[in-house]
Amino acid sequence: MAAASLKLSVALACVLLLSSAACHGLEVGYYKKTCPRVEAIVRDEVKKFVYKNAGIGAGLIRMFFHDCFVQGCDGSVLLDPTPTNPQPEKLSPPNFPSLRGFEVIDAAKDAVEKACPGVVSCADIVAFAGRDAAYFLSKMKVKINMPAGRLDGRVSNSTEALDNLPPPFFNLDQLVASFAAKGLSAEDMVVLSGAHTIGVSHCSSFVSDRIAVTSDIDGGFANFLRRRCPANPSTANDPTVNQDVVTPNALDNQYYKNVLAHKVLFTSDAALLTTPATTQMVRDSANIPGQWEAKFNKAMIKMGAIDVKTGKQGEIRRKCRVVNH
Ligand code: HEM
Ligand SMILES: *[C@@H]1O[C@H](CO)[C@@H](O)[C@H](O)[C@H]1NC(C)=O
DSSP: HHHHHHHHHHHHHHHTTTTTTTTTBBBBBTTTTTTTTTTHHHHHHHHHHHHEEEEHHHHHHHHHHHHTTTTTTSSGGGOOSSSSSOOOOGGSSSTTTTOOHHHHHHHHHHHHHHHSTTSSSSHHHHHHHHHHHHHTTTTOOOOOOOOBHHHHHHOOOOHHHHHHHHTTTTOHHHHHHHHHHHOOOOHHHHHHHHGOOOOOOOOGGGGIIIIIHHHHHHHHHHHHHHHHSOOOOOOSSSSSSEOOOSTTTOSSSSHHHHTTTTTTTTHHGGGGGGSHHHHHHHHHHHHSHHHHHHHHHHHHHHHHTTTTOOOOGGGGOOOOTTTOO
16 A cells, blocks of 8 residues: 555656656666676776876766767767767767767776676666766765666667757757756756866867857956967867866866856856856855755756666667677
């Protein structure tokens, strides 16, 4: 009786909150019977790589976002090109050549397959790895109880990456629409953009609409960027700059202080100050200690539930770079 009414209330909650993790059968500790050490194994691999190079951690957090926004969180971003599918997501402009951290997923998958073959999806490894990168880069402040149970997809199409991932020149309305298409709110968008407190950007991602033209960017910061970036970045000459000039390797709320100071790289970052409601969110995240970290924790879980595949829609890949035969 109690169990039945619990199931009913979960179903009801699903109608109200379409993208909540429970509705897709995602569960915290999903592998506790089938692969009890999986989360420790992934964490150890992520730790090794992130302590060697914090930028790889930034890559893993971005990888989780780029996986979830295209075909849902299904590991589709990991698939390599094949003769029958020469243009997978990972070769699309938003991902290539900037997306990094694939070698961490490979190492984690190898270690996990040794412990429990054929049980853990690559999509869940991406989610765990993004979570763990956030943990280490935040100096253990962002502790996410990441639900799991995602299956791996078999479709990976570069056009879909281009159509679903928001580009850096988007304005606020476009950003809100892009996130709404995935069941995420304007506040989720503001909160998740805070990931731009770590990692780098290539000059080509911002020079043309932020440096070459008049924009609301801080004058000193623009001059700094002009010295670091060629006027016309090309594949052969496309340096990177840190996204957060103040604390480049710390996952913290410094991003929001940078937004308020007009020291951010993208139109999409600056756009957060173009409405009163989002401006207030930026101020709160900048000023209230701990608030952003708590919101980021929840938003990462929500993002991790986007269009999750179950049953016949997916599989547990043997190797993360290729679909099973
Ligand atoms: C709101 C819309 C967003 C836009 C327009 C956007 C755009 C970009 C662009 C253009 C880059 C630089 C790529 C390069 O040139 O190297 C970047 C980097 C990055 N983004 Fe976003 N992003 C958005 C949201 C997010 C979200 C939701 C996350 C994760 C929660 C995220 C995490 C990152 C990270 C960590 C990096 C640095 C990656 C590295 O150093 O390898 N971004 N983003
Ligand atoms: C990729 O997606 C686009 C747009 O949805 C579609 O037109 C195209 O046929 C797809 N390509 C492949 C190889 O499936």
